[in-house]
Amino acid sequence: MGQTFVQKILAAKAGLDHVEVGQIVEIVPDVALSHDNTAAISKKFETLGIEKIYDQNLHIIVLDHCVPAASEKYASNHKVIREFVKNQEIEKFYDINNGVCHQIVLEKGHIGPGMVGVGSDSHTTMYGAVGAFSTGIGRSEMAVIFGTGKIWFKVPPTIKFEITGEWPDNLTSKDLILHIIGDIGSDGAFYSSCEFTGPAISALNMSDRMVLSNMSVEMGAKNGYIPPDEKTLLWLSERTDKKFKAVYSDEDCKYSKVLKYDVSKIKPTVARPHTVDNCVTADELSDVKINQALIGTCTNGRVEDIEMAASVLKGKKIHPDVRLLVFPASMDIYKESIKLGYIEILIDAGAVIMNPGCGPCLGAHEGTLAPEEVCISTANRNFKGRMGCKEASVYLASPLTVATSALTGKITSP
Amino acid sequence: MIVGKVWKYGDDINTDVIFPGKYTYTISDRKEMAEHALEDLDSEFAKNVQKNDIIVAGKNFGCGSSREQAATCIKEAGAGAIIAKSFSRLFFRNAINEGLPVVECPEAVDLLKKGDTAEVDFINGKLKAGGKEFDFVKLPPFILEIFNDGGLLPHTKRKLDKK
Known part of the structure; x- marks a missing residue:
């Protein structure tokens, strides 16, 4: 054997x-x-x-x-x-x-x-x-x-x-x-x-x-x-x-x-609060309004992820009720994303570009949530209290879904 | 033998509700950790837990982060053991490394309710609850030795001192 x-x-x-x-x-x-x-x-x-x-x-x-x-x-x-x-x-x-x-x-x-x-x-x-x-x-x-x-x-x-x-x-x-x-x-x-x-x-x-x-x-x-x-x-x-x-x-x-x-049979998927296995397709959540959208972390903060977000947001403005935070996963990624023009696209769309790091993913700082607020994030965990407030909700999705949702102000399938 | 009153919870009790991430680098004192034990799950626990009380929960207890404080805060709060249907691998290791007994016994979990009394003989793999006796899988000798020495650090220290 x-x-x-x-x-x-x-x-x-x-x-x-x-x-x-x-x-x-x-x-x-x-x-x-x-x-x-x-x-x-x-x-x-x-x-x-x-x-x-x-x-x-x-x-x-x-x-x-x-x-x-x-x-x-x-x-x-x-x-x-x-x-x-x-x-x-x-x-x-x-x-x-x-x-x-x-x-x-x-x-x-x-x-x-x-x-x-x-x-x-x-x-x-x-x-x-x-x-x-x-x-x-x-x-x-x-x-x-x-x-x-x-x-x-x-x-x-x-x-x-x-x-x-x-x-x-x-x-x-x-x-x-x-x-x-x-x-x-x-x-x-x-x-x-x-x-x-x-x-x-x-x-x-x-x-x-x-x-x-x-x-x-x-x-x-x-x-x-x-x-x-x-x-x-x-x-x-x-x-x-x-x-x-x-x-x-x-x-x-x-x-x-x-x-x-078989990936050809899978649709864009979102994990709902407060467990990562609480998943449905993004189009089932089209009535969920968001306050914050986060692109970054060790899960989805690479040049390829920032590129996906830029492809969605190029020449557009995010919804006025949404805060979009972008955390490149490293300084090299940050520099490369500047060189490729993605950072400018994201800033013009209304994003706040943060320094490389974990950010609010574990609830310590840089974009923690208030009670009743909703965040859609490219991170890996949506546990209760994860982003610093136990009365807030975190949804997990791909950079494409997060960027698309930032435009519409509610969870939106790309 | 650990005899204590039961605190009962559900499945997938994760490390963020056991010990919130916002405290992981700001609290280093064990007593202070205990004050926040299970804070985002049950605000009554840290206030009212008695020595040797037993946490009983469903599957995947301690899932999520590697943070050892999740085990430390429960141990320091006075809990005598945790009985669950299953434990996440990181929490299980952290608990043994902290000298906190962790018992996998799905049948007992289904039987036990909040406020019941349970008796755990961790070394010998025996558990008494609701008038019934259960056997659970004992730790392999290699890992039991870590537990018996009071956790991984004292265990390692003892081995180093012997050399």
């Missing part, structure tokens, strides 16, 4: 020939990401009584969750991190002028096929888009990695998603993943490794692939892997000289489930 991607990669990291689903392995990852939570993690690390961290090269630290600092507390938090980085001589540190952590890890070529990444953030699953195994861990676990390099994993079962069909012009990978999550539920891929395969996946650019891996965690998955192909290697070769050893599932491996979707 062959092995799945996740069995092979975890076995290799653990120095074993073969692992079974359910087996516990202890490994040292290739990449360990932390963000604004590094301050709290550094305090936990100190309780271990170790002076120097296990391996400086393992760690990537990105300030993104509340940048620039919104208050004295956030500022003090950042200060603790900068001191820790200096004392521990961590080179891969990205201060507030870089972007959202997951975008930075990928964009700077820190991870690629066959590598293992962990992060003290649930959307660490995003690196599966380049053929890595990656998943979120807790703060104590990251503190222990700072101290010893080690983390344990239970080898998960694997669900294969076979995606076929021609992509309609108004459909994006965001609609596909929302459709899947709506179909199988918030625990539909519980504890599982997800593999996205098929001609409709091969047809996607890297930006769109990242959306699928990023949001795998919203159906309970451990990771969301996309088998690397020529597009993956080309994208990485523009960012790093590293050589990668891709890992693929064996043809005769055992999947716990195989789920099939």
Whole structure:
């Protein structure tokens, strides 16, 4: 019997020939990401009584969750991190002028096929888009990695998603993943490794692939892997000289489930408050008025997403009752979007362009909501209180749907 | 053995309603975290929870963020255990790493109501509720050791000190 991607990669990291689903392995990852939570993690690390961290090269630290600092507390938090980085001589540190952590890890070529990444953030699953195994861990676990390099994993079962069909012009990978999550539920891929395969996946650019891996965690998955192909290697070769050893599932491996979707049959999809699996098609929500529209975050803040928004908003004005916020996911994306003229189009349409970072996605600052307000966002979570107010509502959709809705003032299918 | 009164909730209780994102970088004191436990789910919980009270919930408890404070605030508020139909993988890990017992037992969840008393023997995988006894899957020894040491940090410290 062959092995799945996740069995092979975890076995290799653990120095074993073969692992079974359910087996516990202890490994040292290739990449360990932390963000604004590094301050709290550094305090936990100190309780271990170790002076120097296990391996400086393992760690990537990105300030993104509340940048620039919104208050004295956030500022003090950042200060603790900068001191820790200096004392521990961590080179891969990205201060507030870089972007959202997951975008930075990928964009700077820190991870690629066959590598293992962990992060003290649930959307660490995003690196599966380049053929890595990656998943979120807790703060104590990251503190222990700072101290010893080690983390344990239970080898998960694997669900294969076979995606076929021609992509309609108004459909994006965001609609596909929302459709899947709506179909199988918030625990539909519980504890599982997800593999996205098929001609409709091969047809996607890297930006769109990242959306699928990023949001795998919203159906309970451990990771969301996309088998690397020529597009993956080309994208990485523009960012790093590293050589990668891709890992693929064996043809005769055992999947716990195989789920099939045809994108030509899917319509633009929206997740309603307050769970990500509460999905319907956008045209079913045409009576929902919006106060705020958000394009950005690690899920949909890349040049390709900003381009989609610009294509909808070119030469037009957003609805007078709507605030449109745009957060490029990184400074490189911001610069590229300026160069391509998208930023000017968005500003002329009435958008506020924000600095790269997480923005109000987790309710800290830069566009939090008031009671009874409604936001449609390209982010990945719509939980109650997520954007800072428990009496507000958040809907999740693609950049095309969000931009179209910003024009009409209510949820509108592109 | 943990004996406590039940607080009952539904499915998909996520980390944002357990410990809102707006506090994740502004609150570092454990006692202060406890004051906000379950804030956007049930404002009565943090005010009235008694030592060893037991949270009972449906599927996918703790889904969402990796934030460890979701487990820390519940533990620090005094809760003795959580019984759920299932737990998100991140919450499950964070709970064990905090030394908070997490029990998967769908049958008991269906039986228990708010205010009932439940008894949990976490190490041995036994649970008493509503006059019935349930067995649940015990932790594998590797993970039980982390729990028995009081969480991941003390566990790691103990191993390092032994070397």
